[in-house]
Amino acid sequence: MSKKITALTGNEAVAYAIKQINPDVMAAYPITPQTALVQKFSEYVADGLVDTEFITVESEHSAMSACVGAAAAGGRVMTATSANGLALMFEIVYIAASNRLPIVMSVVNRALSAPINIHCDHSDTMGARDSGWIQLYSENAQEAYDNTIQAIRIAEHMEVRLPVMVMQDGFITSHGIDCVEFIDDEKVTKFIGKYQPRYPLLDVNHPVTYGPLDLYDYYFEHKRQQAEAIKKSQKVVVEVGNEFKQISGREYGLFEEYHLSDAERAIVALSSTAGTAKQVVDELRAKGEKVGLLKLRLFRPFPYQEIIQALSHLKAIAILDRSDSFGGFGGPLFTEIRSALLESEKIPQNVNYIYGLGGRDINQVDITSIYADLENIVKKGKVEERIKYLGVRE
Amino acid sequence: MSNTKNLGWKEIPEGGLIIEAGNAAKYETGSWRSVRPVRDEKKCTNCLICWVYCPDSSILVSDGKIKNIDYSHCKGCGICATECPVKAIEMVDEKEFNK
Numbered sequence: 001m002s003k004k005i006t007a008l009t010g011n012e013a014v015a016y017a018i019k020q021i022n023p024d025v026m027a028a029y030p031i032t033p034q035t036a037l038v039q040k041f042s043e044y045v046a047d048g049l050v051d052t053e054f055i056t057v058e059s060e061h062s063a064m065s066a067c068v069g070a071a072a073a074g075g076r077v078m079t080a081t082s083a084n085g086l087a088l089m090f091e092i093v094y095i096a097a098s099n100r101l102p103i104v105m106s107v108v109n110r111a112l113s114a115p116i117n118i119h120c121d122h123s124d125t126m127g128a129r130d131s132g133w134i135q136l137y138s139e140n141a142q143e144a145y146d147n148t149i150q151a152i153r154i155a156e157h158m159e160v161r162l163p164v165m166v167m168q169d170g171f172i173t174s175h176g177i178d179c180v181e182f183i184d185d186e187k188v189t190k191f192i193g194k195y196q197p198r199y200p201l202l203d204v205n206h207p208v209t210y211g212p213l214d215l216y217d218y219y220f221e222h223k224r225q226q227a228e229a230i231k232k233s234q235k236v237v238v239e240v241g242n243e244f245k246q247i248s249g250r251e252y253g254l255f256e257e258y259h260l261s262d263a264e265r266a267i268v269a270l271s272s273t274a275g276t277a278k279q280v281v282d283e284l285r286a287k288g289e290k291v292g293l294l295k296l297r298l299f300r301p302f303p304y305q306e307i308i309q310a311l312s313h314l315k316a317i318a319i320l321d322r323s324d325s326f327g328g329f330g331g332p333l334f335t336e337i338r339s340a341l342l343e344s345e346k347i348p349q350n351v352n353y354i355y356g357l358g359g360r361d362i363n364q365v366d367i368t369s370i371y372a373d374l375e376n377i378v379k380k381g382k383v384e385e386r387i388k389y390l391g392v393r394e
Numbered sequence: 395m396s397n398t399k400n401l402g403w404k405e406i407p408e409g410g411l412i413i414e415a416g417n418a419a420k421y422e423t424g425s426w427r428s429v430r431p432v433r434d435e436k437k438c439t440n441c442l443i444c445w446v447y448c449p450d451s452s453i454l455v456s457d458g459k460i461k462n463i464d465y466s467h468c469k470g471c472g473i474c475a476t477e478c479p480v481k482a483i484e485m486v487d488e489k490e491f492n493k
């Protein structure tokens with residue numbers, strides 16, 4: 001069978017994935033750069049192409065609240081947001097995870113206000129990294145489409161039962177026209193399977209209570225359960241990825257290693273920046289430089305053991321953060337990786353670049369300069385400046 | 395879930411859900427109490443106003459008469475003492491009973 005490649009944006013690709021998933025309920029509020037996604041999906045609803053109950057709401061706080069209610073009732077539920085929208089739903093984001101509701105949310109990454117900015121950085125979802133949601137980051141429209149479908153299986157796995165956020169970069173991916181290969185409807189339907197709610201409120205023969213008061217005598221035990229569930233989800237992410245390969249031919253794991261195994265210097269990055277970095281790796285490899293890339297897909301749970309294995313042979317690593325953790329010792333990705341590396345017998349030199357805030361471009365010249373910096377670090381055997389801001393005017 | 399032994403994280407329903415209907419009595423809220431209602435039987439007229447008001451169904455009645463107070467569920471809120479028309483209930487500090 002010949003491949004059917006369609007040209008469309010990341011937003012349209014995810015809207016199409018949601019159409020194929022055909023959730024029971026979608027509750028969403030439009031926010032740039034996610035707007036086109038919800039708009040496209042609402043067209044599918046208006047045209048009668050899905051069975052979904054589409055709930056229009058007055059805010060993102062209400063969107064996530066409606067999702068929690070619908071998921072507790074026993075439905076397969078999805079939503080989408082960006083930046084300030086995610087910030088507004090924050091209270092209920094935690095409640096969704098704590099109630100163990102397998103909601104899937106598409107997040108189109110955008111900078112948080114103020115000053116107001118509609119372009120890409122990861123400060124929105126990095127702020128939600130401790131909320132108990134599983135986080136999958138996508139490099140391009142194809143990955144955003146594929147991850148959305150896989151997220152349903154991951155969230156609904158009986159040993160997991162946690163919500164999943166699927167990220168794509170605002171404008172860069174959400175509005176850029178990309179080549180996407182769709183999977184046939186029947187294959188998607190079969191892959192995701194029929195939803196099995198665990199404790200549906202609508203099952204009146206088995207009444208349950210969601211969200212009762214939980215004090216010092218049991219709250220801690222429920223948090224411990226949650227920690228275990230998200231830890232277990234890592235194995236499920238791999239299993240679902242393997243199964244997904246059978247219907248798509250595309251490989252998904254915890255992260256992607258690009259010319260990494262024999263590299264001496266490497267970059268670690270999330271999402272679309274990894275695509276730019278691959279181009280630079282190809283160019284430098286053509287000149288004989290031993291450079292590589294680790295593109296992290298799964299940020300929560302953080303697969304630290306596998307990351308150590310993949311990185312510990314390197315001489316120097318640059319960890320790229322598209323968000324700052326103000327007042328912290330580096331960005332969120334840096335602190336995770338540096339902390340993980342302490343478990344390794346051999347710790348590569350490591351440096352953090354905070355870049356691309358508010359949609360500031362990162363291009364091949366920037367990435368080439370990072371590999372050059374790493375070369376200097378290797379020569380000198382030390383890092384002179386640990387946390388750097390790349391591409392900001394002094 | 396029983397209060398006789400606090401259960402571990404592997405033994406309880408996930409997400410803090412209550413998956414069994416009508417089990418509130420199994421949760422012994424008596425441990426929350428810092429003041430204890432003590433009824434003076436001589437003053438009490440058995441009007442049952444305290445029984446009506448008690449939010450924890452902790453005033454135990456049989457044959458139209460107050461029999462006892464269920465201290466394993468009474469939270470010590472003091473509503474009964476406030477509402478009693480003849481002031482037959484006194485709220486006594488729990489430390490008086492732990493001497």
Ligand code: SF4
Pocket residue numbers: 431447448449450451452453463467468469470471472473474475
């Ligand atoms: S103190 Fe409160 S809970 Fe206890 S018996 Fe009186 S009314 Fe009921």
Ligand code: SF4
Pocket residue numbers: 433437438439440441442443444445460477478479480481482483
């Ligand atoms: S309200 Fe007072 S008088 Fe009436 S039954 Fe209760 S304790 Fe007795």
